[in-house]
Amino acid sequence: MNLSGLRPDGQTGKTAGSDGKDIAKQANGSTAITLLYFEAKADTSGNVVLTWETATKIDNAGFNIYRARRSEDGTYKKINDTLIPAQGNATSGASYSYVDTPPAKGTYYYKLEDIDYNGVSTMHGPGKGEGEVGE
Secondary structure: OEEEEEOOOOOOOEEEOOOOOEEEEOOOOOOEEEEEEEEEEEOOOOOEEEEEEEEEEEOEEEEEEEEEEOOOOOOOEEOOOOOEEOOOOOOOOEEEEEEEOOOOOEOEEEEEEEEEOOOOEEEEOOOOOOOOEOO
16 A cells, blocks of 8 residues: 655754755754655555655765654654665755565654764654555
8 A cells, every 4th residue: 555655844944945845954054955755655565665865965974764653743763774875966866765664564654864974963754654554
């Protein structure tokens, strides 16, 4: 089943660029990414395939993914073992994907964290996930 698209709504320091794209930026201006989308889709094996794309990124080291069950206000736990390295550069973005195998059937919520080279991070989401994983 499909999980609905996840967008960077409600993130700290979110501003809209002149082109209408969502921009996450630290207050000190040390890092910024332009996140085009972040979405999750359940596959027939019960896995959730997370995909996202950036248009630009400045000083971005990489990404972490967090998952919560049943509620977007729930407790989120990091699910990737190592930092997902940033691709592209300040003027060109990149596409990413990560396959999550949730521990049980249910509805899950995901957040995307970007981390700069100084260790400063910005959280994107939570996104609303609808659908039963593993059905």
